[in-house]
Each structure stands twice: as structure tokens, then as C-alpha cells.
Amino acid sequence: MSSNPAAFRRRNPLTGEWVLVSPHRNNRPWSGATEESSTTALPAYESNCPLCPGNARANDTVNPNYDGTFVFKNDFAALTSHEIEPVEASPLFQEQAAVGEARVICFSPEHNKTLPQLPVSQLLAVVETWKREYLELAKQYNCVQIFENKGEIMGCSQPHPHGQIWAHQHLATEVEKEELSQKAYFEEHNTSLLADYAAAESKDPSRVVCENDSWLAVVPFWAKWPFETLLLSKDGVADFTELNDTQSLDLATIIKELTTRYDNVFNTSFPYSMGWHNAPSNLEDKSHWVLHAHFYPPLLRSATIKKHMVGYEMLGESQRDLTPELAAKILREVSSTHYLESK
Structure with missing residues (x-):
């Protein structure tokens, strides 16, 4: 990249969107200064937490005394199993049913442990849970969205380490x-867009954060969030059903490293929204797809200063x-090495 400080734009080939880089x-030099986390230390068990083992949830449901991962149907799901009667179609008023289901995945029974604080063996259990849930839901739904919102700043209502799965027939907008961009690229080049990327x-590791035999984590060329990363399968895996044991272990290992590096930037539990993009399950040919995860963290200069997508970002790009x-x-x-383990 040129050292010229002039502004420029970069295009995201996955979405066709542009980002302005300024x-x-x-131009202030990066000092490497960090701030102590403002987050109150949490206990390993919280009696009022609806996600902790043995505690009550909505409708008097009681969690089992689980000791690994725990999956349940979301008590306040955004998707429903019944269909609406759509409005009469027109160019201005289009509506369709959003049939599906939503599940919650507790990553650990410990209330105060986030992904980077789990050992690789427990992270592998999370990966295996993602695989199992995806395999089951993909038999019924075309789009299975596995994601995690971490931190209050990202709107997470419960600090207990957990993620979600939303599964539905329609393809989510992103x-x-x-799908359209990767398919068009494959038809033109006969290779996968993300495999080529x-x-x-x-070859030019200026944007590489970390990698192992199966996975690559980069700050993408077109990143819009300050510390956004893209986690890519290096083996051309299209969805979770194709992961073998080695790839699963490598995934657990790189998730621990990547999220640990996040926490160590500002010595805080780094917030983000993370989500997996699998090939739609109804595709006959998935050659153009590569399994990948997007990490969108909002922090900019410290543990308490975030990037706001407002003004020009909302109205322009x-x-x-x-x-x-x-x-x-x-x-x-x-x-x-996680900063809490270094003390």
C-alpha cells in the first residue's frame, strides 16, 4: 500500500460495497497504550442468570446442570413456525413469510468465561456443537446463521458466554x-473468490493476523470496522458439514488465538459481533463457496471509545x-497469551 496519506476507497468483492479510507x-502515532477494563469482575456462577446451570428461564423452564455446551430453543425467538398471509404483491409493497427457528448455545457453564478464556478442548466442544446444530438445521432450512454478540456495547443482554443460531428458508440479505458475488466470480474465473483471496x-501477509494449517485470519482489504477480521477456511470447506477432525481442532485453536489478541489490544474483554457464513444448504453445487466468519468489533482507540457508524456512514458509505x-x-x-493469564 502507498505511504501517501491521501484518502482512497476499497471495494468489498463479497457484497459490492465500497469503504472510504482516510x-x-x-496521523497520530500509535502509542500502544492500553486501558484497564471497566468491566466488573463476574462470578463463575450467578443465581439470577437465566443461562447458568440449574437456573430458571422463561416460562418456568429450568436449565439442566450442564458441564459442557448447552443448546436450547430461544425463549424469545425472532422467527416463528407459522406463516402469515402476505400482502398483495406490488413493486412498492413486498412481503414474505419468515418461517424458522432460533436456538441459544451456552459455550460454557462458567458465567465469567469468554471464548478466549476457554481451553482449546472446550473451544473444540463449541466447534463440535456448531457442527452438530448446523447439520440438523440445514436439513430443513436453506440459511443457518450461527453468530455471537459479545459485550454490552453490542447489545448483549446476558454476560454469560453464549451465541445464537437463526435458521430459516429465505436467504438473509448479506x-x-x-452467494451472488461468489457465484459470479466462479463463473468468470472458474475458481473460488475467497480461495483466491x-x-x-x-503471499503478502501485511493484513494477516494469524493462521494455521487449516485457517487464516486477516483484517480484510475492504474492512469497515477498525479491527474487523475475516476467518477463512484454507481448504475450501463450504460449510460445517465438511469439517474433519483436524480442521475442527485447528478452528478451535485459531479462535482462541484471535479472540485472545483482541482482548490484549486494550486489556479488556473485547466486544464484537461474530457470525459464520455457510453455503446455502439447498445448493446442488457449492464449489464457489468457502466457509468463513466475520468479526465486527466496534472499539477504536481504547476500551471505552467505539467507532460509530453515523452521518456519512449511514447516508453515504x-x-x-x-x-x-x-x-x-x-x-x-x-x-x-491472554492478559489475565499474564498477571
Whole structure:
């Protein structure tokens, strides 16, 4: 990348969207200073938490005394099993049923442990749970969205470590964009867009955060969030059903490293929204797809200062000051040992 501080734009080939990069607005040197976390220390068990083992949830449902991962149907699901009678179709008023189901995955029985604080063996159990749930839901639904919202700043209502799965017949808007873009790229080049992208990033590691034999984590060339990352299968896996034991273990290992590096940037429990994009399950040919996860963290300069997508970002297009290359360098240079384990 040129050292010229002039503004420039970059295109996201997965969505067709552009992001404005303004490095001249970020000309203060990065000092590496960190702030102590403002988060209150949590207990391993919280009697009022609806996700802790043995506690009551909505409708007098009681959690089992689970000791690993725990999955249940979301008590306040955004999707329902019954269909509506759509309005009469017209160019201005279009409506369709959103039939599906939603589940919650508790990653650990411990109320105060986030993903980077779990040992690899427990993270592997999370990966295996994702695989099992995806396999079951993909038999019925075209789009299975596995995701995690971490931290109050991301609207997470419960600090207990957990994620969600929303499954439905329709393709979610972001998945549909990626399906169309990847398919068009494959038809033109006879290769996978994300496979080509992963190979190119590995050759020039300026945006690489970490990698192992099966997975690559980069700050994407087109990133819009300050420390956004893209976690890619290096083996061309299209969805969770194709992961073998080695790839699953490698995934657990790199998730621990990536999320640990996040926490170590500001010595805080780094908030983010993370989600997996699998190939739609109704595709006859998945050659154009690569399984990947997006991490969208909002923090910008400290544990308490976030990037707001407002004004121009809402009315024009996404904009960032910190270049993806600098963000990747910061993430690469922090320790891969969690800061709480270093004390």
C-alpha cells in the first residue's frame, strides 16, 4: 500500500460495497497504550442468570446442570413456525413469510468465561456443537446463521458466554449478496473468490493476523470496522458439514488465538459481533463457496471509545481512519497469551 496519506476507497468483492479510507485523519502515532477494563469482575456462577446451570428461564423452564455446551430453543425467538398471509404483491409493497427457528448455545457453564478464556478442548466442544446444530438445521432450512454478540456495547443482554443460531428458508440479505458475488466470480474465473483471496493474502501477509494449517485470519482489504477480521477456511470447506477432525481442532485453536489478541489490544474483554457464513444448504453445487466468519468489533482507540457508524456512514458509505494494514499489525504484535493469564 502507498505511504501517501491521501484518502482512497476499497471495494468489498463479497457484497459490492465500497469503504472510504482516510488515513490522514489518523496521523497520530500509535502509542500502544492500553486501558484497564471497566468491566466488573463476574462470578463463575450467578443465581439470577437465566443461562447458568440449574437456573430458571422463561416460562418456568429450568436449565439442566450442564458441564459442557448447552443448546436450547430461544425463549424469545425472532422467527416463528407459522406463516402469515402476505400482502398483495406490488413493486412498492413486498412481503414474505419468515418461517424458522432460533436456538441459544451456552459455550460454557462458567458465567465469567469468554471464548478466549476457554481451553482449546472446550473451544473444540463449541466447534463440535456448531457442527452438530448446523447439520440438523440445514436439513430443513436453506440459511443457518450461527453468530455471537459479545459485550454490552453490542447489545448483549446476558454476560454469560453464549451465541445464537437463526435458521430459516429465505436467504438473509448479506448471505444472498455473498452467494451472488461468489457465484459470479466462479463463473468468470472458474475458481473460488475467497480461495483466491486467501492465497493472495498469504503471499503478502501485511493484513494477516494469524493462521494455521487449516485457517487464516486477516483484517480484510475492504474492512469497515477498525479491527474487523475475516476467518477463512484454507481448504475450501463450504460449510460445517465438511469439517474433519483436524480442521475442527485447528478452528478451535485459531479462535482462541484471535479472540485472545483482541482482548490484549486494550486489556479488556473485547466486544464484537461474530457470525459464520455457510453455503446455502439447498445448493446442488457449492464449489464457489468457502466457509468463513466475520468479526465486527466496534472499539477504536481504547476500551471505552467505539467507532460509530453515523452521518456519512449511514447516508453515504462506510468510512475508516485506521488502515486495515495498521489494524492487522497491531493485532499481530500483541501477545497471544491472554492478559489475565499474564498477571
